[in-house]
Amino acid sequence: MPRYQNSQSFAIILNALEQEGYSVVEGVVNMADFGLPQARRRLVLIASKGFHVALPSSATPCGWYEAFTKCAEGIAHLIPMMLDSQLLLKQQQALERFLAGNAPTPLLIERVGGRTESKYKPGYLPCNTILRCLRRAAPTHFTDHKGCNRSKFADIWLPDGTVKSLSIEGAAKLQGFPDWYEFLSEAATAGSIIGYSVPPSFAGQLFMSAQSILKGAYL
Template structure:
């Protein structure tokens, strides 16, 4: 099948073009100068195929006349020039999904760089990858307070096999069961067993059936009483007997299972709690090398500002956090999905937030939250990481679904409702992770989870350090 390229300026005459050569007006007007040829050009084309009867068919096939204004009536490509050894060379990417065309045009109007456009195109063309395959001798991990498996997704991507995940929240039994089912659907293929009991109950049973000396043990104790929203209302963290018993259960797991590496993640206020002191004392009494700090996940390439307390402990190695990465704006992370998101309308307080932004800034893509009471809606320009994603964004005070939780405003006036798929990317979930259809459950998994992309970096770095020391 041959490509029949059609210059943007010549679309009205496209039905008469059968040549597979690049037309003279291939580059858009103004891109012929050496300063501009590297910017690139979005172009439509047709694919031609010689049939057995001698006739020529053009693809995509349509009924009736081909519409020059309908992106679905054309194949799409992106062409640019770059210098290689001081010589200009032509480059192109074809078979761009037609749904991505409006966003590419918008990016061009907004002055996006060629690299940003090419990165967007590659993401738009990428098919969902399959789940990683792990060797039989992969390191194993046990996870306490597993939720939907954010840290497990990061572990799997790092080559670690989760074998047991404990997930049960007595205060939200229905939601916890739904989350456990999603966990099982995503990780049962790796032989991971979900135990639907509280960590305290599992500790009381002596961790029966758990592997001794696993390579990794992770815990993310329930953080509701230490969260910023809770302490803002109460004035201080109200540590409960359940919080303390959960910490004691984690300490018991460390003492009994003796993992080589222990990791813990929680909100920053957990650092000053008695619960943390219980766990820290257990680790130090057993001779673990302990390192902990509050980090912003955005410093590790997550397209979201998310401050969390992270602890790493190891018997035989002093582990540190991995090197930081370049920050990523939310827009570049999810721009390829925006054409697929449902249309929306801004609420009055979102409109006020937009007006406030435009009063002192040039128009730029904005991610504007819909929740938050009567206060001015929080927003973030596209070049910055998104605000922290919380479970409360997806559910109301009764735990019911919110159909809309955030909107994307584009400078051309387009307003889109942020999708669960996009929120998952902002939280660092891999594309192979399967979310449930119910927004409350999916949003709870996203809002509660350790960002998988951060977990992957963390564990890959640990594996690297350990291998370096073994050489």
């Protein structure tokens, strides 16, 4: 039985597909294993008939700071263009805890949430999951625990003391959105699109993997 929140309903879906003759591949995958700079877990189910479609090959995980400087082209300019910010008290405390045992390095520090995971992420690690969520314990919010919209979701701290507010464009890049995608100006709406989505870069990998298998099946 798959270990999902509604495993009984999911088992019914699997059985129905298999009874119809579909070959089913399913599992919870971490987007960081597919080159995305975010430790986002997503349930993926692939049903095919007449041939077998598997998940795409995994890639080397990419840190969130590397995503702005190494893993993608033309986006290193985003951080200087982000609005200046100031760390909240709990963010400052998280920074001090990190610096007490580590050398200075770029940090992504959340403004809300962070009960179950560390409030900061060094630049060489994928960031926590970016969510559009009302749950206080969720890693990164576009709303606070009272359901109030926020214009600031996380701050970027650099070793020279610079603090920048993570922008919608920056969050979208961490979620694998292409540069050409245009969001609405309202932060809550843009945050909903980013937080609820399956990362587009992963969806592209999944499509290309299925396409190559389909081409081989009909040659």
